[in-house]
Amino acid sequence: MAEEVSRKTPEQRAGMSDLERLRHSCAHVLATAILKLWPEAQFAAGPPVEAGFYYDLELGRRISPEDFEQIEAEMKKTVKENQTFERVPVSRDEALKLAEEGRLAALGPRGEPSKFKLDILRGIPEGEEITLYRNGDFLDLCAGPHVMRTGNIGAFKLTSVASAYYKGDERNPQLQRVYGTAFKTRAELDAHFAMLEEAKKRDHRKLGKELELFFFDAEDVGPGLPLWLPNGTVLIEELEKLAKETEFRGGYQRVRTPHLARESLYITSGHLPYYKESMFPPMEFSEDAAGDPVKYYLKAMNCPHHHKLFGAVPRSYRDLPLRLAEYGTCYRYEQSGELFGLMRVRSMQMNDAHIYCTREQFEAEFNAVNELYLKYFKIFGLDKYLMRFSTHDPARLGEKFVDEPELWRETEEMVRNVLVKSGIAFVEIPNEAAFYGPNIDVQVWSAIGREFTIATNQVDFSVPKRFGLKYKTSDGGFDTPLCIHRAPLGTHERFIGFLIEHFAGAFPVWLAPEQVRVLPISEKHAAYARQVTAALRKEEIRATCDESPDKIGAKIRLAQIEKVSYMLVLGAREEAADLVAVRSRKLGDEGALSAGEFLARLKREIANREL
RNA sequence: GCCGACGUAGCUCAGCUGGUAGAGCAGCUGAUUCGUAAUCAGCAGGUCACGAGUUCGAAUCUCGUCGUCGGCUCCA
Numbered sequence: 001m002a003e004e005v006s007r008k009t010p011e012q013r014a015g016m017s018d019l020e021r022l023r024h025s026c027a028h029v030l031a032t033a034i035l036k037l038w039p040e041a042q043f044a045a046g047p048p049v050e051a052g053f054y055y056d057l058e059l060g061r062r063i064s065p066e067d068f069e070q071i072e073a074e075m076k077k078t079v080k081e082n083q084t085f086e087r088v089p090v091s092r093d094e095a096l097k098l099a100e101e102g103r104l105a106a107l108g109p110r111g112e113p114s115k116f117k118l119d120i121l122r123g124i125p126e127g128e129e130i131t132l133y134r135n136g137d138f139l140d141l142c143a144g145p146h147v148m149r150t151g152n153i154g155a156f157k158l159t160s161v162a163s164a165y166y167k168g169d170e171r172n173p174q175l176q177r178v179y180g181t182a183f184k185t186r187a188e189l190d191a192h193f194a195m196l197e198e199a200k201k202r203d204h205r206k207l208g209k210e211l212e213l214f215f216f217d218a219e220d221v222g223p224g225l226p227l228w229l230p231n232g233t234v235l236i237e238e239l240e241k242l243a244k245e246t247e248f249r250g251g252y253q254r255v256r257t258p259h260l261a262r263e264s265l266y267i268t269s270g271h272l273p274y275y276k277e278s279m280f281p282p283m284e285f286s287e288d289a290a291g292d293p294v295k296y297y298l299k300a301m302n303c304p305h306h307h308k309l310f311g312a313v314p315r316s317y318r319d320l321p322l323r324l325a326e327y328g329t330c331y332r333y334e335q336s337g338e339l340f341g342l343m344r345v346r347s348m349q350m351n352d353a354h355i356y357c358t359r360e361q362f363e364a365e366f367n368a369v370n371e372l373y374l375k376y377f378k379i380f381g382l383d384k385y386l387m388r389f390s391t392h393d394p395a396r397l398g399e400k401f402v403d404e405p406e407l408w409r410e411t412e413e414m415v416r417n418v419l420v421k422s423g424i425a426f427v428e429i430p431n432e433a434a435f436y437g438p439n440i441d442v443q444v445w446s447a448i449g450r451e452f453t454i455a456t457n458q459v460d461f462s463v464p465k466r467f468g469l470k471y472k473t474s475d476g477g478f479d480t481p482l483c484i485h486r487a488p489l490g491t492h493e494r495f496i497g498f499l500i501e502h503f504a505g506a507f508p509v510w511l512a513p514e515q516v517r518v519l520p521i522s523e524k525h526a527a528y529a530r531q532v533t534a535a536l537r538k539e540e541i542r543a544t545c546d547e548s549p550d551k552i553g554a555k556i557r558l559a560q561i562e563k564v565s566y567m568l569v570l571g572a573r574e575e576a577a578d579l580v581a582v583r584s585r586k587l588g589d590e591g592a593l594s595a596g597e598f599l600a601r602l603k604r605e606i607a608n609r610e611l
Numbered sequence: 612g613c614c615g616a617c618g619u620a621g622c623u624c625a626g627c628u629g630g631u632a633g634a635g636c637a638g639c640u641g642a643u644u645c646g647u648a649a650u651c652a653g654c655a656g657g658u659c660a661c662g663a664g665u666u667c668g669a670a671u672c673u674c675g676u677c678g679u680c681g682g683c684u685c686c687a
Contacts, residue, residue: 064616161682163615163683170683176615337612337682338612338684348687452686452687493687521647551649552645553648554650569647588647
């Protein structure tokens with residue numbers, strides 16, 4: 001996205017890795033091939049991306065995956081010819097002339113100007129060097145860098161075709177985007193696709209079905225509205241338990257609020273009309289004798305309700321910081337094309353809390369929230385994530401960002417301090433903050449490589465004012481609190497979607513829907529097995545007993561496939577000695593223990609939330 | 612919402628250029644009572660997403676609707 005909206009700096013270009021150069025070069029080879037087949041194609045941008053490259057183009061005919069074979073064959077020819085990538089510096093006038101003649105991103109002169117290249121050219125600031133790159137007959141406006149020769153592209157493959165707006169803007173024409181990937185060697189390419197196959201096995205949508213965690217009934221319940229099966233509900237409840245324990249210790253108080261509210265609440269909060277597109281349409285009816293219509297909206301966020309709770313009672317500085325927490329259910333009308341398994345849904349439960357505090361308390365509170373994040377990430381063994389610190393753009397105060405220059409400066413400085421002090425790696429992105437304050441998002445990647453915000457921590461110094469929230473200060477006056485919105489566990493839907501992929505469905509025992517399955521070897525030991533199962537369940541261990549007439553091998557296989565944490569194999573030997581033969585999903589046969597010893601170990605693992 | 616692909620039993624999939632549906636697993640029933648990843652046999656399961664159209668005849672061709680997926684814009 002950034003590739004086409006903002007141009008890369010010369011430093012970024014110089015820093016492009018060998019693989020990125022190779023892929024970018026492959027994009028040129030792709031364009032060369034497409035032009036041989038359809039000379040009228042108009043090209044826009046063709047950068048390397050995380051898993052490969054793409055080139056955007058406009059063409060009267062639709063390119064479909066069935067065309068890939070033909071395109072790849074042409075690409076192979078170009079690679080085989082081992083053409084040199086020649087860097088051609090030109091003056092602005094020369095470049096403009098070539099674009100007018102349709103010779104950019106083309107194999108030769110054409111009747112039509114290279115319209116997208118012309119547009120890109122006009123966007124290049126005065127004084128910046130303009131370069132073209134040539135391989136064979138193909139000439140393109142391009143800042144490079146490239147590999148030396150087309151023959152350096154060892155192995156490539158086209159992967160998909162999609163559509164994209166020119167420069168990523170909905171108002172611009174829609175282009176066809178052909179995706180591919182390339183590597184130095186065939187072996188690396190094969191390894192890449194093997195890795196993708198593996199990733200598909202951890203896809204939460206697949207595992208959600210196999211492990212009976214959740215399901216969707218788009219017909220009768222509605223798209224993007226997940227229903228949680230018993231196994232998935234265990235995950236939810238264990239996460240809530242974790243959150244409640246942690247938040248209680250962190251001085252949070254729990255609250256509960258309804259799922260909907262009248263229109264006026266969202267007028268006050270500013271969600272209407274700015275957020276209206278993302279809200280379900282209102283329910284409208286007349287409530288009073290006068291027959292005046294009233295509108296109710298399903299809540300898209302919990303903050304307005306929480307602000308009301310802050311204001312419900314007179315507050316003093318002695319009450320601050322006030323931390324209100326709720327696993328609130330929100331509803332957002334996400335665009336149909338956006339829905340994606342559990343990762344983007346229309347009903348979601350947020351690990352939400354709002355911390356109302358003074359400016360003096362802010363840094364300590366924000367730091368505490370940050371530490372909470374790290375604590376959680378450690379529990380889940382989450383190490384591949386990116387902290388994204390979004391700040392405002394002073395040039396857009398009063399337009400995109402509330403006009404409080406001093407507060408912006410102050411809070412951003414405090415947030416930055418917290419991040420730097422904690423030693424967490426983060427990237428700072430200007431102009432990306434919410435209108436009411438800076439925020440930190442935690443980015444993670446799904447099994448198939450899509451990026452998501454898993455958690456968020458936002459500063460709000462604007463909305464409390466809109467709600468007229470006040471507390472009595474020590475000198476007898478009134479002040480408006482700052483507010484921190486935080487959701488370190490994000491929403492149940494997305495967080496669990498992420499956890500399913502993170503653990504590939506094999507949850508640590510504290511989270512596992514089924515912690516123990518007792519497997520009697522034959523019917524003769526069913527009574528003993530039931531007794532052991534009952535003893536475990538009495539201790540609130542999620543244990544079941546498999547009394548099917550299957551052989552022990554089949555029972556074990558099923559338990560392994562269903563990713564049960566522990567299996568207890570019970571036969572004549574165990575029954576005689578009052579033991580249980582422990583088999584863990586991870587390590588296999590671990591030998592016999594007394595039921596009491598096994599239970600003690602299990603309870604310790606659960607209490608410590610061991611991975 | 613936009614562009615494209617796809618939609619066959621609970622799941623994974625077969626069904627060639629139109630001749631009114633098939634497998635494996637899961638399920639149910641019966642037999643088997645077995646020591647660390649699959650015991651055997653039988654039975655049952657589908658308005659081929661939905662609705663129109665073309666045709667003597669549609670899972671198969673056309674159009675529309677809905678949904679899912681891959682992207683784009685957007686977000687937890």
